[in-house]
Amino acid sequence: MSRFLSPTLEAVTPYTPGEQPQDQQYIKLNTNESPYRPSPAVVAAVSEAEVEKLRLYSDPACAELLRTAAAHFNLQPDQIMPGNGSDENLFFALRAFCDEAHPLAYADITYGCYGVWCGLMHIPSHIIPLKDDFTLDPADYYGLNETIVIANPNAPTGLALPRSAIEGILKANPDNVVIVDEAYVDFGGESCIPLIDQYENLLVIQTFSKSRQLAGARLGLAMGNAKLIADLNRVKFSLNPYNINRLTLKAGKAALEDTAYFEKTCAAIVETRSWTKQQLEARGFTVLDSRTNFLFASTGKKGGGELYRKLKEKGVLVRHFDAPRITDWLRITIGTPEDMEALLRALDEILEG
Amino acid sequence: MSRFLSPTLEAVTPYTPGEQPQDQQYIKLNTNESPYRPSPAVVAAVSEAEVEKLRLYSDPACAELLRTAAAHFNLQPDQIMPGNGSDENLFFALRAFCDEAHPLAYADITYGCYGVWCGLMHIPSHIIPLKDDFTLDPADYYGLNETIVIANPNAPTGLALPRSAIEGILKANPDNVVIVDEAYVDFGGESCIPLIDQYENLLVIQTFSKSRQLAGARLGLAMGNAKLIADLNRVKFSLNPYNINRLTLKAGKAALEDTAYFEKTCAAIVETRSWTKQQLEARGFTVLDSRTNFLFASTGKKGGGELYRKLKEKGVLVRHFDAPRITDWLRITIGTPEDMEALLRALDEILEG
Structure with missing residues (x-):
């Protein structure tokens, strides 16, 4: 130091x-x-011609990837924001929806970065213990009046809550953002994406690092109500507008398309x-x-x-x-x-x- | 909102x-x-074999790129930190060396992001007007007792200060970090890298976006005293440890090597x-x-x-x-x-x- x-x-x-x-x-x-x-389509997308275009900045609006992602997840492009890994999107979300006067609630055993980001931004942590069997009791999160982040499925336990349990938490916290970190959802969890149009306080975070074989490309998606996404873009464009490189934008699009x-x-x-x-x-x-x-x-x-x-x-x-x-x-x-x-x-x- | x-x-x-x-x-x-x-060496470095390795995370320590950069700039690896574009490194530097009680001094006409980052982090801005001919008077920056950022050469004016002028500012602010943003230095400016071993308060920021044809890859380097670099890593590892993707690390190394x-x-x-x-x-x-x-x-x-x-x-x-x-x-x-x-x-x- x-x-x-x-x-x-x-x-x-x-x-x-x-x-x-x-x-x-x-x-x-x-x-x-x-x-x-990664999918052969990813290898094809990162072509020599695309490498030669690295002289040009990437599209800060990520329009092409957004169109593909919107079609894939049955959302509108303004309901999605790509990030430099889901870590960056989670950081942006905490910057947008928490501060020294607005705590973050999360489990005692979960992804370690939540607590690190709280430390970095001086956000008070409200740590809620999982039950003895490592399951999460949704009722522990009702009426908190705090921003909430839940990894679902959770890490490192691997346990998942059904969508209905998350919906209960969303209903019980209508004035606070509930962030659902779905890094692992594609291996057997229930995604909350279908709830986005119903709950303006829902923010879903997904990553290309696990189920889409692109950990080394650094790409994640934040998905939610267009106003929440606009808030995240406010942080992004105040911090690092060109946060995603050209080749990753191409790789991510190809990976999404190869269902x-x-x-x-x-x-x-x-x-x-x-x-x-x-x-x-x-x-x-x-x-x-x-x-x-x-x-x-x-x-x-x-x-x-x-x-x-x-x-x-x-x-x-x-x-x-x-x-x-x-x-x-x-x-x-x-x-x-x-x-x-x-x-x-x-x-x-x-x-x- | x-x-x-x-x-x-x-x-x-x-x-x-x-x-x-x-x-x-x-x-x-x-x-x-x-x-x-970009250099043909960059195109060769982003090979199909490397794209296939995207399933693996990138090296958060960026060790291979650091070794190449250290040899290239005649520094030690612990005097360098790569960032996701120089924008990210500048943001990290402001987070590390400024806060609500520690203002940032910069010119009225310079890179627009300095003021944006001050807004995002509630850092007081001390804006110092350039002279009528858009030149910067180094004496305006003596004894400020504030963190300082100077784009040298400056943007959008294109004007440069000689290294000796920056050295005067470093000497006149021994208790504050002086950040020299050298995004454009390779087109005729004098880099301050040779001063790094003499001035523990000097942080030099360079980018691969301009002279190394990699704007779309997103890569910059922060260079300075090892303790300053450790401070920047403290922020990086509290925010987004895997901030640089695998292909950009390879592209950057190849670009540096093709002198x-x-x-x-x-x-x-x-x-x-x-x-x-x-x-x-x-x-x-x-x-x-x-x-x-x-x-x-x-x-x-x-x-x-x-x-x-x-x-x-x-x-x-x-x-x-x-x-x-x-x-x-x-x-x-x-x-x-x-x-x-x-x-x-x-x-x-x-x-x-």
């Missing part, structure tokens, strides 16, 4: 991303990437998840009912930290959060069937050893 | 980017892009600028002494707004700022020689008509 740093930043605790080793020596099951390459590939790869991951869950349970693991591309699992035989380290020694990277309530758990991304077989072999060696 | 918007955003005035028509029907001399395509292409294209633009300046002066224009890839020019014969509109009707886009002191001026990007000939023909028709 330099002597010039603003005192308003001294107490900020930055986010620690999952390890991103660059040498590809690991079976990488730690940051919920897709094990499948067959999207459905095929999502189905493959759901199938591999189901098989892996059975295999882990057969080995005595407790595994939550995941609607995501990862499993949250624990065993009484070894602590989460030790299992994480021993798996890493054997070339398998998973995610362990050294945090209250979940220190005995591992978050394991669903890879290819071969990846999961390697994970299980490594676990067998560790647990028998 | 929705009824949910934070009152802290109500008075914010977003930035208005230059027009980015997507149909390529104009000779586009309005947003200071390069008229030359021959960089030098050739910069020299071409400087030569075209010199010729265009003479041609405009021969037509009675006043043209400032540009060290950038644009010219700032005015004529007593017609107002800037009228000239801008008539040029647009003739298929030539330039930038006009409807702002005090500069409403009679046009900012004209240097394109290819053919682009500039078309501009001059259009101007001749307008001024003779």
